[in-house]
Amino acid sequence: MSTMTSSFKTATTVFYSVLLALAIAAPWLNIYPVYLMTLYCFGIFACAFNLLLGFGGMLSFGHAAFFGTAAYVTGWLVTDQAWSTLSAILAGMFSAAALGLLFGVIAIRRSGIYFAMITMALAQLVYFVMLQAPFTGGENGLQGIPRGDLLGLISLKPDNNMYYFVLLILVAVFLGIKRIVASPFGQVLKAIRENEPRAISLGYDVNRYKLLVFVLSATLAGLGGALKALVLNFAALTDVLQSTSGEVILMTLVGGVGTFFGPLLGAGVVVTLQDVLSDRVGSWVTVIIGCIFVICVLSFRKGIVGEWLAFLQRRREAKKA
Amino acid sequence: MTDIFGFPLPVVLGQLMLGLVNGSFYALLSLGLAVIFGLLGVVNFAHGAFYMLGAYAAWLGMSYFEINYWVALVMSPLVVGALGVLVERSALRHLYQIDPLYGLLLTFGLALIAEGLLREMFGSSGQSYPVPELLRGATNLGFMIIPIYRLWVIVASVLVCFTTWFVLERTSLGATLRAATENPKIVQSFGINVPVIVTLTYGAGVGLAALAGVLSAPVIQITPLMGSSLVTVVFAVVVIGGMGSILGAIVSGLMLGVIEGFTKVIYPEASNIVVFVIMAIVLFFRPAGLFGKE
Numbered sequence: 367m368s369t370m371t372s373s374f375k376t377a378t379t380v381f382y383s384v385l386l387a388l389a390i391a392a393p394w395l396n397i398y399p400v401y402l403m404t405l406y407c408f409g410i411f412a413c414a415f416n417l418l419l420g421f422g423g424m425l426s427f428g429h430a431a432f433f434g435t436a437a438y439v440t441g442w443l444v445t446d447q448a449w450s451t452l453s454a455i456l457a458g459m460f461s462a463a464a465l466g467l468l469f470g471v472i473a474i475r476r477s478g479i480y481f482a483m484i485t486m487a488l489a490q491l492v493y494f495v496m497l498q499a500p501f502t503g504g505e506n507g508l509q510g511i512p513r514g515d516l517l518g519l520i521s522l523k524p525d526n527n528m529y530y531f532v533l534l535i536l537v538a539v540f541l542g543i544k545r546i547v548a549s550p551f552g553q554v555l556k557a558i559r560e561n562e563p564r565a566i567s568l569g570y571d572v573n574r575y576k577l578l579v580f581v582l583s584a585t586l587a588g589l590g591g592a593l594k595a596l597v598l599n600f601a602a603l604t605d606v607l608q609s610t611s612g613e614v615i616l617m618t619l620v621g622g623v624g625t626f627f628g629p630l631l632g633a634g635v636v637v638t639l640q641d642v643l644s645d646r647v648g649s650w651v652t653v654i655i656g657c658i659f660v661i662c663v664l665s666f667r668k669g670i671v672g673e674w675l676a677f678l679q680r681r682r683e684a685k686k687a
Numbered sequence: 688m689t690d691i692f693g694f695p696l697p698v699v700l701g702q703l704m705l706g707l708v709n710g711s712f713y714a715l716l717s718l719g720l721a722v723i724f725g726l727l728g729v730v731n732f733a734h735g736a737f738y739m740l741g742a743y744a745a746w747l748g749m750s751y752f753e754i755n756y757w758v759a760l761v762m763s764p765l766v767v768g769a770l771g772v773l774v775e776r777s778a779l780r781h782l783y784q785i786d787p788l789y790g791l792l793l794t795f796g797l798a799l800i801a802e803g804l805l806r807e808m809f810g811s812s813g814q815s816y817p818v819p820e821l822l823r824g825a826t827n828l829g830f831m832i833i834p835i836y837r838l839w840v841i842v843a844s845v846l847v848c849f850t851t852w853f854v855l856e857r858t859s860l861g862a863t864l865r866a867a868t869e870n871p872k873i874v875q876s877f878g879i880n881v882p883v884i885v886t887l888t889y890g891a892g893v894g895l896a897a898l899a900g901v902l903s904a905p906v907i908q909i910t911p912l913m914g915s916s917l918v919t920v921v922f923a924v925v926v927i928g929g930m931g932s933i934l935g936a937i938v939s940g941l942m943l944g945v946i947e948g949f950t951k952v953i954y955p956e957a958s959n960i961v962v963f964v965i966m967a968i969v970l971f972f973r974p975a976g977l978f979g980k981e
Contacts, residue, residue, distance in 0.1 A: 425788050425791075427791075472967050472970050472971065473970075475970050475971075475974040476926075476970070476974055478787065478788065479730045479787050479788065479791060480926060480930075482730070482788065482791055483730065483922040483923075483925070483926055484926055484966070484970065486919055486922060487919055487920075487922055487923040487926065487962075487963050487966055488963060488966075488967065490919045490920075490923075490963060491960050491963035491964070491967075494959040494960045494963075495960065497959075498956055608915070608919065612795060612799070615792065615795075619792070648807065649803050649806040649807040650803060650807060651803070652799050652800075652802055652803030652806070653799070653800050653803035653804055653807070654803075655796075655799055655803075656796045656797065656798070656799030656800035656801075656802075656803060657796070657800060658796070659792060659793070659795060659796025659799065660778065660793060660796040660797060660800070662792075663782070663789050663792050663793040663796065664778060664781060664782075664793065667785075667789065
C-alpha cells in the first residue's frame, strides 16, 4: 500500500486506537458481554475466511466445517476428557488444521466455482459425520461446556475474564493476519490471485501456497469455533451447517472482501441483526439475510469498508486534479 | 431365497429401485444445472429452491384449485420456469461480466429468501398429495414387485432427460444453443437473439428442477428445506460427472442414486456420505470429473 498517504495512516491508527479503547472499556459500558464475545468469535471466523477469499482469492463454501469441528473437539475435550482450556483450544485448532489440509488437498485441484462447490460438498460430509459420530451428542449437541481457567491462575467463568481473553485473541488474530498479508508469502498470494499463470511461470509452486493459506484460514476459523464453544457453553449441529458457511461469507461480503476491518464490521452487522431479529420475526431472519445477500451482490460488492475506501480514493484524486 | 453378499435379494432390489428413483431426481437436477452453467456460466444455487417451489406449486394447485396431477405436472414447471425468467431478467443478467462466483452468491441469497418465505407461509412440517388413480398400486415385474408410481418416476425422468439430450445434441435448436455457449458474439452476428436464448435457457433449466419437484412429492414429503439438502448432493454429482457434459450429468445422476441405494443395504450409516466420498476420490484421480474434458 505505497499509495497510502501519511494522513490516512494516522487516521487509521487513531480509528483503531479508539476502537480498542472502547472494546477495553466495554464491560463498564453496560454492554452485554456474551453478545460482544459472540461477535468477536464470529469476527475471528470472518477474518480467517477473508484471509482465504480476500487475500488468497478462493471462495470456500464450507468453512463451517472447520469452525464447527473445532467447537466440537474443544467442547468434548474439556467436558468429557477434563482437558485444560488452553490445550483444548489448541487441540481444536489442530483438528481444524488437519481437516483443512484434507479439504485443501482435494479442493485446490479445481479453482473458482468448482472450488466453492467441492468445499461445500466436503462440509456436508463433515455435517453428516458430526450427526452420527459418538462424541457429538447427535441432534442435541454438546451442552454445558465449562470454560475452565487459564493455567490454573485465572478462572474464565466470570464473563469479564472470558471477555478480555477473547478480546486478546481477536487482537492477536487481527494483527497476525495483517502481518501475513504484508509478508513475502502474502505478496506471492497476491501475485497468484492477480495472475495465476504468471506466478507459475515465475517458478512459484502455486498449489503449495494455496494449500498453506487454506490450512491457515481453516486453523483460524477453528480458533473462532473453539472460543465460541467456550463462550456460549455449547457446540451443536448449527456450527457445522451450510447456513453457517453462508453467514461467514455474508459477513465478509457486507464488511468488504479483501479489507482488514471489513470482516469484523460485517460480523458485527450480522451478529447484531440476528440478535435483534431472531426473537421478533422468526423465519423472516432467513428472508432478510437472503435479501442482504442479493443487494450486496447486485449493487454493493465492495462492502461497507470497501466503498468507504473507494470514496476516500475518489476524493483524493478529485483534490489532486 | 437368493442372497446377494449375504443380503436377501428383495431387500437389495428394493433399495436399488429406491436408489434409481433418487438417481432420477439427481439426473433431472444436474441436467438443468449443467445446461444453465453451459450457457450462463452461473452455478445455480437456487436450483434446489426451484425444485422445492415446483413441489409446492403442484401441492397448492391440487389442494386449493383442485387441478389434477397431470395438469400440475405441466403447469408447475411452466409457472416456476416463468419465475426463473423473471430472476434472470431482473438480477442474474447484471452479473455476466463479473466473476462467476457472484452468480453463485446471488442464487444462494435467492434460495434463502424462497426457503424463508415458504417456511413463514406453510410452516416447516411436511405436506403431500395423493398419487393419481392411474399410477396407484403395484406391479409385478417378474423378479420384484414395485409400486407403479416409482416406476413412473424413473421412466418419466429418463424420458425427459434423454429428450433434453436429444434436443441439445441432435437438433438445429440445440446446435444454436451450443454455438451460443462457445461464442455468443458470433452467434449474435448471425441475427440470433442470444440474450433471449439465455433467458429461456435459464427458465427451461429451472423448469426441469420444478418437474423433478412435482414428481418427487408423492415419494418424499414437501418441506421448505427439501431443496437445500438435495442441492449439495447434486453439486457433488455434477463435480463427479464433469460440468460440461449433458450425458455425463444424466448418467452420473442415475449411477450415484443406485450406488447410494446399494450403500443403504450394506452399510446404512454411510448412505448419506457416500456421494461426497466418491466425489473426493474422483477429484483425486480425475480432477476434471468422469466425463469432463480439460
